Amino acid sequence: MLTQLTDLLGKENVLTSPEDLIPYSFDGTATFRQLPLAVAFPRTTEQVSACVKLACETNTPIITRGSGTGLSGGTVPTPGAIILCLVHMDAIIEIDPANLTLRAQPGAITANIDAAASTHGLFYPPDPGSMKISTIGGNVAENSGGLRGLKYGVTRDYVMALTVVLPDGTIATFGNACVKDVAGYSMKDLFIGSEGTLGIITEVLLKLLPRPAARRTMLATFASMEAAANTVSAIIAARIIPCTLEFLDQMTIRCVEDYTKMGLPTDCAALLLMETDGHPAAVADEAERMASIAIENGALKLTTAATEAEALKLATARRSAFSALARVRPTTILEDVTVPRTHLAEMVTFIAKTAADLNLTVGTFGHMGDGNLHPTFLTDERDEDEMKRVHQALDLIVTKTLSLGGTITGEHGVGLAKKPWLKQQLGDASLNLMRQFKQTLDPENLLNPGKIFDAKSSTDHNGSAADIDGQ
Amino acid sequence: MSLKSLDFSILQQCMHCGMCLPSCPTYDTTKRERNSPRGRIALMRSVATDELPITKSFADEMSYCLGCLACQTACPAGVDYATLFETARADIEDSKITATPKRSLYRFLTLDLLFTRPRLLRAFGKALRLYQKSGTESLVRKTGLIKLLPADLRRLEPQTPRISEKFSNELIAPFESPTAFTEVRKVALLTGCIQDLAFSQINRDTADVLLANGCEVHTPPVQPCCGSIHSHNGETELARENARRLIDLLPPEEFDAIISNAGGCGSHLRHYGHLLENDPTYAERAKAWDKKLKDIHEFLAEIKLRPPTAAPFSETTLVTYHDSCHLTHGQKVTLQPRHIIDLIPGLTRVELPEANWCCGSAGVYSITQPDQSQLLLDRKVKHIWSTNATILLTANPGCHLQIQSALPNLKILHPITLLAQAYAKELTANELPKP
Numbered sequence: 001m002l003t004q005l006t007d008l009l010g011k012e013n014v015l016t017s018p019e020d021l022i023p024y025s026f027d028g029t030a031t032f033r034q035l036p037l038a039v040a041f042p043r044t045t046e047q048v049s050a051c052v053k054l055a056c057e058t059n060t061p062i063i064t065r066g067s068g069t070g071l072s073g074g075t076v077p078t079p080g081a082i083i084l085c086l087v088h089m090d091a092i093i094e095i096d097p098a099n100l101t102l103r104a105q106p107g108a109i110t111a112n113i114d115a116a117a118s119t120h121g122l123f124y125p126p127d128p129g130s131m132k133i134s135t136i137g138g139n140v141a142e143n144s145g146g147l148r149g150l151k152y153g154v155t156r157d158y159v160m161a162l163t164v165v166l167p168d169g170t171i172a173t174f175g176n177a178c179v180k181d182v183a184g185y186s187m188k189d190l191f192i193g194s195e196g197t198l199g200i201i202t203e204v205l206l207k208l209l210p211r212p213a214a215r216r217t218m219l220a221t222f223a224s225m226e227a228a229a230n231t232v233s234a235i236i237a238a239r240i241i242p243c244t245l246e247f248l249d250q251m252t253i254r255c256v257e258d259y260t261k262m263g264l265p266t267d268c269a270a271l272l273l274m275e276t277d278g279h280p281a282a283v284a285d286e287a288e289r290m291a292s293i294a295i296e297n298g299a300l301k302l303t304t305a306a307t308e309a310e311a312l313k314l315a316t317a318r319r320s321a322f323s324a325l326a327r328v329r330p331t332t333i334l335e336d337v338t339v340p341r342t343h344l345a346e347m348v349t350f351i352a353k354t355a356a357d358l359n360l361t362v363g364t365f366g367h368m369g370d371g372n373l374h375p376t377f378l379t380d381e382r383d384e385d386e387m388k389r390v391h392q393a394l395d396l397i398v399t400k401t402l403s404l405g406g407t408i409t410g411e412h413g414v415g416l417a418k419k420p421w422l423k424q425q426l427g428d429a430s431l432n433l434m435r436q437f438k439q440t441l442d443p444e445n446l447l448n449p450g451k452i453f454d455a456k457s458s459t460d461h462n463g464s465a466a467d468i469d470g471q
Numbered sequence: 472m473s474l475k476s477l478d479f480s481i482l483q484q485c486m487h488c489g490m491c492l493p494s495c496p497t498y499d500t501t502k503r504e505r506n507s508p509r510g511r512i513a514l515m516r517s518v519a520t521d522e523l524p525i526t527k528s529f530a531d532e533m534s535y536c537l538g539c540l541a542c543q544t545a546c547p548a549g550v551d552y553a554t555l556f557e558t559a560r561a562d563i564e565d566s567k568i569t570a571t572p573k574r575s576l577y578r579f580l581t582l583d584l585l586f587t588r589p590r591l592l593r594a595f596g597k598a599l600r601l602y603q604k605s606g607t608e609s610l611v612r613k614t615g616l617i618k619l620l621p622a623d624l625r626r627l628e629p630q631t632p633r634i635s636e637k638f639s640n641e642l643i644a645p646f647e648s649p650t651a652f653t654e655v656r657k658v659a660l661l662t663g664c665i666q667d668l669a670f671s672q673i674n675r676d677t678a679d680v681l682l683a684n685g686c687e688v689h690t691p692p693v694q695p696c697c698g699s700i701h702s703h704n705g706e707t708e709l710a711r712e713n714a715r716r717l718i719d720l721l722p723p724e725e726f727d728a729i730i731s732n733a734g735g736c737g738s739h740l741r742h743y744g745h746l747l748e749n750d751p752t753y754a755e756r757a758k759a760w761d762k763k764l765k766d767i768h769e770f771l772a773e774i775k776l777r778p779p780t781a782a783p784f785s786e787t788t789l790v791t792y793h794d795s796c797h798l799t800h801g802q803k804v805t806l807q808p809r810h811i812i813d814l815i816p817g818l819t820r821v822e823l824p825e826a827n828w829c830c831g832s833a834g835v836y837s838i839t840q841p842d843q844s845q846l847l848l849d850r851k852v853k854h855i856w857s858t859n860a861t862i863l864l865t866a867n868p869g870c871h872l873q874i875q876s877a878l879p880n881l882k883i884l885h886p887i888t889l890l891a892q893a894y895a896k897e898l899t900a901n902e903l904p905k906p
Contacts, residue, residue: 019528023510028488069489087502133492323488323547330483
């Protein structure tokens with residue numbers, strides 16, 4: 001198998017030594033580690049197809065990977081798997097300013113896509129925290145969100161067409177550059193967010209928007225997390241859709257400040273980063289109304305970014321939140337629960353109480369405008385007792401989330417990290433249908449096996465986190 | 472200290488989020504994880520937990536790392552990459568996996584001999600100066616005698632720094648005091664090794680600038696190497712010995728500040744506390760030393776330097792500034808040099824694209840990794856051209872030599888030299904250049 005792979009791609013594009021493989025045994029997710037059999041770097045869609053056909057012949061599992069910044073263990077290898085790393089397929093193929101589209105290879109960096117669009121006065125809104133290094137292929141496979149989800153939606157909302165290598169090696173294209181298209185099932189939507197389990201995305205056609213003419217960024221501090229949550233609910237109830245409503249609790253503020261040294265207020269309990277963009281008149285109006293709603297809901301202090309550079313600094317600081325929390329303890333276990341926005345205050349309170357009850361340290365931040373929270377447990381994977389309590393807390397938070405009509409993952413995907421709770425959320429009918437799709441497309445279970453759910457129902461997990469670090 | 476004995480939490484601090492990847496010049500080149508900070512840390516972690524022995528391949532990887540510390544600036548989790556990197560390199564030296572008789576001889580001659588004996592280093596410098604000035608150099612090049620040198624030294628020979636006419640001790644008195652200041656700060660000036668041999672005028676300029684800002688300048692004529700070169704190359708014990716000698720020579724309690732003007736040295740010099748933390752005699756003094764150690768730009772900004780009133784040149788001059796890695800990432804001194812340049816009349820500063828991206832000098836990297844070093848140098852040169860600047864300003868002798876080797880006709884100066892020239896012009900001309 002490895003000889004054939006080398007013949008196919010060239011020696012320099014296949015890695016097999018331990019020193020080469022160890023750095024591919026994990027992604028951006030804590031606690032999951034597994035060595036792959038090899039790492040291969042295809043350069044074209046045809047090469048990807050040939051690799052997949054070879055994998056079929058030799059019954060070798062394939063894990064597709066971009067920059068490896070995933071937060072649910074989606075690209076952690078399974079034993080004996082080949083990693084297909086698409087980082088060299090990173091071209092932005094064309095921008096069509098007349099049709100407002102951009103065509104790119106899967107390894108293109110997210111931030112570069114928006115930068116390329118901006119040279120035409122256009123805008124690619126999805127901006128996941130890792131946008132400076134995350135790849136568009138990974139974003140589509142995980143259906144990534146970002147800081148602007150509230151107004152602009154997520155990656156799915158910008159995918160017009162995909163070229164996909166199917167599990168038998170067939171190259172297929174779904175969708176096109178038309179704004180409207182109802183010819184048959186929307187197959188592209190099946191592959192968006194499929195976490196590399198149904199096919200390998202080798203080209204994307206993205207929708208672009210005109211770049212907003214104006215933007216205003218504000219920072220509000222609060223004496224309690226509930227006050228911040230109530231502000232968010234009130235803004236949305238007031239029929240305002242800002243592009244960003246981001247929330248940081250005190251622990252997170254302190255870590256981010258420790259990293260950025262930009263003078264964030266470290267003595268407040270919660271901080272809201274609010275941003276509105278669009279027509280200058282609308283921006284001015286919305287900003288004013290958001291400010292008064294924040295004050296009505298108990299904001300202690302409200303500041304407005306004076307310049308574009310200052311606004312960018314604030315957003316960048318927010319993007320560093322997850323990694324900055326790692327300053328406190330050796331292991332950071334990140335959650336991605338999402339609830340309908342009216343339940344935000346209740347959820348935030350529940351998280352804090354759960355952590356306190358179980359004597360755990362938690363930092364919570366997230367896309368409050370989307371109801372998407374990232375409670376992050378700061379712990380040490382070598383402390384067995386504490387890890388047990390972390391898993392207990394995760395169970396409790398998931399159960400509470402689902403009781404409020406929420407979801408176990410808003411934007412990180414299920415991968416390995418959220419797999420134990422998928423059945424609890426979906427129920428049998430929904431999960432079995434997903435399994436049938438997988439069975440139909442990938443009967444040999446070779447593409448990213450064991451991610452999202454196990455192919456056979458007998459090995460299903462049943463709402464327990466007991467095997468979260470069993471990898 | 473070894474990776475195995477190191478506090479494991481330093482390794483665990485890396486949560487492998489990948490935020491370091493876009494900042495790493497080697498990952499940017501290859502897009503392979505092992506050539507990235509988090510990949511290297513994963514390898515170190517595997518060595519620490521006995522999952523990977525110290526192999527030739529591991530040693531190659533640690534040699535391929537520039538040690539530019541751009542990843543430390545990028546890392547939100549605050550990973551102490553410098554410590555991990557130096558510990559890994561020390562482990563590799565201890566393992567002898569890369570040892571060859573030739574390599575061991577070079578290391579002995581430089582690390583053990585030249586860079587522990589300042590007088591010997593100057594004697595070597597004098598010999599080199601004679602070689603360069605007497606015509607022997609051009610003779611050796613012309614006659615092909617140069618081919619007798621081993622290939623790697625031969626390639627490097629044209630990059631040998633021009634040795635200064637005079638060394639620092641011939642330009643700066645051991646003690647110089649300012650005139651007409653009521654409040655005087657007492658500072659020590661570190662003259663460095665390469666800076667002393669090749670750029671002694673920068674040391675003189677530093678002394679002048681300090682005097683112009685009311686500092687009493689103490690400059691011991693013979694100073695040991697700071698030990699940075701030893702530490703970066705896995706010779707921790709020699710690094711400690713040099714640190715102790717420097718602390719003895721310049722007791723921190725006697726000065727308001729100890730000034731370094733070379734980015735690479737300063738980055739090492741301000742971490743003596745960590746280097747000597749297990750030395751019962753020196754641990755406390757080393758901590759006190761770290762508090763006193765200041766980069767010259769940082770110090771001037773702190774004491775609110777006096778803006779010069781004269782311009783160094785008669786015409787408005789376009790300049791650009793290149794961040795030395797160890798000044799910007801190692802010491803986090805980025806705004807102060809720009810601030811100082813902007814205070815000098817008659818200069819227009821244009822920001823260099825990718826100003827804080829390594830130029831490929833990185834200590835002995837241009838010797839150990841010539842290909843990658845050249846790639847980075849080409850990239851730097853392209854950006855310098857794009858600015859149309861007539862002067863490049865930078866504050867580290869390594870960067871200076873590296874960039875000069877590619878752009879022999881470009882004027883490269885230390886920002887402090889330009890500041891000193893501006894102060895000097897105040898005495899002769901009080902007019903600003905016409906725009």
